[in-house]
Amino acid sequence: MLTLANHPVKTVDIKVRTEYHGPDEVTVLHLRVTAQVSNLELAQLSSTLCSALFVPPDEEDLVLDALFRPRVRNPELGILRWDNGKEPASFRVHVNGKPSDDIAFPGATLKTTSILPQEGGTCRVTYPISVQPTEAEAARLLMLLKHETHATLQEAEELSELEIVSAG
Numbered sequence: 296m297l298t299l300a301n302h303p304v305k306t307v308d309i310k311v312r313t314e315y316h317g318p319d320e321v322t323v324l325h326l327r328v329t330a331q332v333s334n335l336e337l338a339q340l341s342s343t344l345c346s347a348l349f350v351p352p353d354e355e356d357l358v359l360d361a362l363f364r365p366r367v368r369n370p371e372l373g374i375l376r377w378d379n380g381k382e383p384a385s386f387r388v389h390v391n392g393k394p395s396d397d398i399a400f401p402g403a404t405l406k407t408t409s410i411l412p413q414e415g416g417t418c419r420v421t422y423p424i425s426v427q428p429t430e431a432e433a434a435r436l437l438m439l440l441k442h443e444t445h446a447t448l449q450e451a452e453e454l455s456e457l458e459i460v461s462a463g
Contacts, residue, residue: 296382297332297339297408297420299448301389304330306439307421324433326424328446334416335362340377348372348412365416377408383451386424388444390435398435400426401451422448 308327313320337344349364386403390396409421428436 296379296384296405296448296450297336297377297410297422298450299330299332299446301445301447302330302332303443304328304446305441305443306436307441309437309440311433321427322433324426324428324436326422326426326436328422328424328448330420330422330446331417332420334364334412334418337410337418348375349416363416365414367412367414370412370414373411375410375412377410379405379408381406384424385447385449385451386426387447388436388439389446390439390444398428398432400424400428400432402427403448403451405448424448 306326306328308325310325312323312325314323315321334345334349337348345362345364348368350366350368352363352365382405384403384405386400388398390398404425406423406425408423411419411421413419426432426436
């Protein structure tokens with residue numbers, strides 16, 4: 296999973312669906328969130344991905360990091376897909392700079408991530424994320440459509456023993 300930590304993102308699409316989870320009918324929002332990341336972040340997916348997609352700098356390029364690769368190797372490839380399956384994730388939208396205002400979804404699902412390598416050593420990454428919001432969370436998310444904010448996306452945290460005991 297290509298994680299984000301309080302990173303600028305833009306919600307480009309929101310689709311509302313009703314799904315059955317067992318006998319229960321639940322409202323699910325399917326978000327499409329984009330972010331610009333350094334190509335060095337691709338190492339989170341595979342140690343060879345950056346070198347496969349980008350070439351080393353020329354001698355005339357000013358390079359501060361020996362690993363930096365500014366040029367796309369094969370721009371004709373276009374958008375690439377990284378299949379995450381239906382990976383459980385923790386997704387948190389940071390609103391107003393205060394943790395108490397964050398919209399948190401510890402039980403989110405991440406699907407196939409799209410990666411567009413770009414000149415200059417960056418990638419535009421599109422994350423399809425599914426969440427089960429409350430009415431208030433859904434309304435807040437809808438107000439973020441087409442706006443830039445910050446978000447954290449990481450692997451779902453395992454339940455602590457206290458949460459398991461209180462749930463059972």
